[in-house]
Amino acid sequence: xxxxxxxxxLDCANCAAKMEREINKLxxxxxxxxxxxxxxxxIDADPEDFDRIIEAAARVCKKIEPDCNIVR
Amino acid sequence: xxxxxxxxxxxxxxxILIALLAFIPIxxxxxxxxxxxxxxxxxxxxxxxxxxxAVYLTIGFDIVYRAVxxxxxxxxxxxxxxxxxxxxxxxxxxxxxxxxxxDTEGFDEACAVMIFYQIGExxxxxxxxxSRSSIQSILDIRPxxxxxxxxxxxxxxxxxxxxxxxxIIVYPGERVPxxxxxVSGATSLDVSALTGESVPKExxxxxxxxxxSVNISSTIELEVQKQYYDSTASKILELVEKASDKxxxxxxxxxxxxxxxxxxxxxxxxxxxxxPGAVTGDWSIWVYRALSFLVVSCPCALVISIPLGFFSxxxxxxxxxxxxxxxxxxxxxxxxNSFVFDKTGTLTKGNFEVVEVYPHQxxxxxxxxxxxxxxxxxxxxxxxxxxxYDKKTDASYxxxxxxxxxIVAKKxxxxxxxxxxxxxxxxxxxxxDADIIGTVIFVAHNCDYVGYAVIRDELKPDAAEIVAELKSxxxxxxxxxxxxxxxxxxxxxxxxxxxxxACLLPADKVNEVERLLAEKNSNQTLCFVxxxxxxxxxxxxxxxxxAMGCLGSDAAIEAADIVLMRxxxxxxxxxxxxxxxxxxxxRENIIFSLGVKLAILILSAIGMASMWMAVFGDVGVAIIAxxxxxxxxxxxxxxxxxxxxxx
Numbered sequence: 230x231x232x233x234x235x236x237x238x239l240d241c242a243n244c245a246a247k248m249e250r251e252i253n254k255l256x257x258x259x260x261x262x263x264x265x266x267x268x269x270x271x272i273d274a275d276p277e278d279f280d281r282i283i284e285a286a287a288r289v290c291k292k293i294e295p296d297c298n299i300v301r
Numbered sequence: 302x303x304x305x306x307x308x309x310x311x312x313x314x315x316x317i318l319i320a321l322l323a324f325i326p327i328x329x330x331x332x333x334x335x336x337x338x339x340x341x342x343x344x345x346x347x348x349x350x351x352x353x354x355a356v357y358l359t360i361g362f363d364i365v366y367r368a369v370x371x372x373x374x375x376x377x378x379x380x381x382x383x384x385x386x387x388x389x390x391x392x393x394x395x396x397x398x399x400x401x402x403x404d405t406e407g408f409d410e411a412c413a414v415m416i417f418y419q420i421g422e423x424x425x426x427x428x429x430x431x432s433r434s435s436i437q438s439i440l441d442i443r444p445x446x447x448x449x450x451x452x453x454x455x456x457x458x459x460x461x462x463x464x465x466x467x468x469i470i471v472y473p474g475e476r477v478p479x480x481x482x483x484v485s486g487a488t489s490l491d492v493s494a495l496t497g498e499s500v501p502k503e504x505x506x507x508x509x510x511x512x513x514s515v516n517i518s519s520t521i522e523l524e525v526q527k528q529y530y531d532s533t534a535s536k537i538l539e540l541v542e543k544a545s546d547k548x549x550x551x552x553x554x555x556x557x558x559x560x561x562x563x564x565x566x567x568x569x570x571x572x573x574x575x576x577p578g579a580v581t582g583d584w585s586i587w588v589y590r591a592l593s594f595l596v597v598s599c600p601c602a603l604v605i606s607i608p609l610g611f612f613s614x615x616x617x618x619x620x621x622x623x624x625x626x627x628x629x630x631x632x633x634x635x636x637x638n639s640f641v642f643d644k645t646g647t648l649t650k651g652n653f654e655v656v657e658v659y660p661h662q663x664x665x666x667x668x669x670x671x672x673x674x675x676x677x678x679x680x681x682x683x684x685x686x687x688x689x690y691d692k693k694t695d696a697s698y699x700x701x702x703x704x705x706x707x708i709v710a711k712k713x714x715x716x717x718x719x720x721x722x723x724x725x726x727x728x729x730x731x732x733x734d735a736d737i738i739g740t741v742i743f744v745a746h747n748c749d750y751v752g753y754a755v756i757r758d759e760l761k762p763d764a765a766e767i768v769a770e771l772k773s774x775x776x777x778x779x780x781x782x783x784x785x786x787x788x789x790x791x792x793x794x795x796x797x798x799x800x801x802x803a804c805l806l807p808a809d810k811v812n813e814v815e816r817l818l819a820e821k822n823s824n825q826t827l828c829f830v831x832x833x834x835x836x837x838x839x840x841x842x843x844x845x846x847x848a849m850g851c852l853g854s855d856a857a858i859e860a861a862d863i864v865l866m867r868x869x870x871x872x873x874x875x876x877x878x879x880x881x882x883x884x885x886x887x888r889e890n891i892i893f894s895l896g897v898k899l900a901i902l903i904l905s906a907i908g909m910a911s912m913w914m915a916v917f918g919d920v921g922v923a924i925i926a927x928x929x930x931x932x933x934x935x936x937x938x939x940x941x942x943x944x945x946x947x948x
Contacts, residue, residue: 233542238309240426241380242604246556262546265605266433266612271546292374295367 346399421920481523547627833857
């Protein structure tokens with residue numbers, strides 16, 4: 230299942246790259262892109278486990294840029 | 302659309318101004334009379350230290366806070382932390398000098414590092430925000446509401462609530478929310494947001510209105526044809542929004558580079574602080590140089606300006622009705638040096654017409670039989686025959702399509718053959734030589750030859766000009782067609798392509814493209830241009846598939862990498878100008894940012910650059926690179942304008 234989310238307060242391009250790398254490492258994620266320019270996170274992940282994966286991705290974003298929120 | 306400062310940005314701006322207002326007088330007094338000496342003695346340094354620290358904390362408290370927080374999150378190479386280490390390190394050095402009774406200096410610098418860093422960040426955010434909103438305003442074709450006509454009257458609803466078959470009303474000045482067929486009224490539509498075409502499109506009852514266009518003159522009623530998520534406006538939006546997700550090689554390289562750049566610079570800084578310091582014993586100089594290193598260790602200029610460049614390129618292209626489906630295609634298209642064209646619908650208009658009928662006996666009979674066989678086909682050639690015959694045709698025949706040859710129509714013992722020479726030969730029917738320019742359709746009835754019709758289509762007016770322009774940039778041009786040798790040769794000569802391949806079945810086109818792909822060097826890029834109607838496999842197979850005239854054709858948009866919404870070849874050269882400019886600016890930014898950073902690193906290592914210079918180098922470069930990237934989203938000439946200028 231593939232879904233896109235808006236990212237709020239994503240201020241730093243380097244952080245976006247770091248987030249993308251970390252989210253891709255998460256369990257159950259097939260592919261993820263963090264687009265700094267359009268401020269979007271696109272995740273392709275296991276539909277069974279999607280909610281947990283989004284939770285985990287949100288934690289990753291918070292860890293790298295604490296102000297950054299995933300709009301759900 | 303003007304970019305408005307967010308609340309956070311306004312707060313930041315106020316803070317920067319306050320800090321500057323406090324900093325400038327302190328700095329001026331300090332430099333002219335010397336704050337430390339005004340008190341004198343061992344503790345004289347405490348006065349400037351206190352004043353500068355107050356300014357520092359005003360401007361930098363959030364950076365310090367974030368740096369501390371990020372250490373707990375395990376983000377060591379975080380730019381906030383590096384900035385803090387650099388500025389606090391400079392404070393520490395100045396304190397060290399003060400305690401040891403040396404001349405008091407360095408507090409101003411530590412403070413200024415933070416102020417300039419914040420100013421730089423502010424501009425950077427502002428510039429990115431501005432270009433983001435300027436690009437998004439081009440794509441602002443999302444409808445807010447639809448006026449649904451129900452039995453009880455007209456209600457305003459969200460576009461995604463409208464079902465197929467319902468009637469919506471579009472008032473003048475409103476955006477068409479969903480694709481539909483006009484059932485009442487007539488008006489002009491501004492389709493520029495979809496195609497870049499400024500001439501309005503006139504529609505009347507029975508015509509299609511595409512979502513995203515704007516109703517200019519009068520109220521119309523539409524019968525909805527597609528649900529919101531399937532409609533043209535949402536398809537285009539989705540496509541463009543996703544486009545920058547597909548990262549180019551350059552972007553991936555920069556991301557990778559940034560990953561190693563920061564740790565490397567930090568490690569070198571550490572070595573620079575420790576080793577020469579230990580050897581010479583002059584710790585403060587070497588620590589200072591190392592701190593300057595940390596200031597330039599953030600790769601922001603590159604990491605922001607490169608994706609911004611591609612984003613601007615994609616945005617600029619969409620203004621001209623060109624959808625580029627990914628940054629990587631923009632990058633590849635700039636290098637494309639072989640252009641393979643499908644003939645029909647691409648180089649020619651595809652408006653086939655029966656120009657002549659050569660009957661064995663009766664011309665009317667040729668057309669009558671042919672139209673029975675071609676009945677029901679939407680192929681332009683079939684349509685041209687049906688148009689020419691223009692009478693009721695017998696639809697009781699069973700039609701079989703012989704791929705690449707023609708059609709066999711059967712009813713009981715009655716057999717009509719309608720197709721090319723291959724079809725006739727396979728049935729053992731001898732036909733005369735027809736060395737004529739155009740598509741020749743032979744007709745036979747119950748194994749007797751009846752005659753043939755010649756069908757021709759028109760060349761697109763700008764085809765020759767565009768091919769010439771591509772050739773002058775060193776590209777190889779090839780035309781593929783299912784037509785016979787004579788027609789192919791004629792068209793190829795008139796258009797001016799380097800090579801052509803005639804008599805290709807649809808499957809042969811894929812093979813031909815495969816062959817061309819196998820033939821080329823790895824650094825060459827093959828671009829296939831087609832109308833997207835039945836060349837989807839070729840579009841997908843080639844390095845870059847360009848489909849043209851696709852407004853409303855989902856299959857073509859799906860298969861192609863670059864989509865020209867308008868059925869005009871000049872999109873090819875406009876897209877090329879945009880792609881080349883994007884790549885040029887991206888390269889400029891890489892070389893410029895890396896060059897300046899490297900220069901500052903070297904100069905600070907040998908002690909010729911101060912920390913001031915390092916800060917300017919870091920944030921200044923980022924801002925210049927961003928401004929440079931925004932230039933991509935400018936105006937581009939299309940060929941027609943160019944031609945006019947020449948006259």
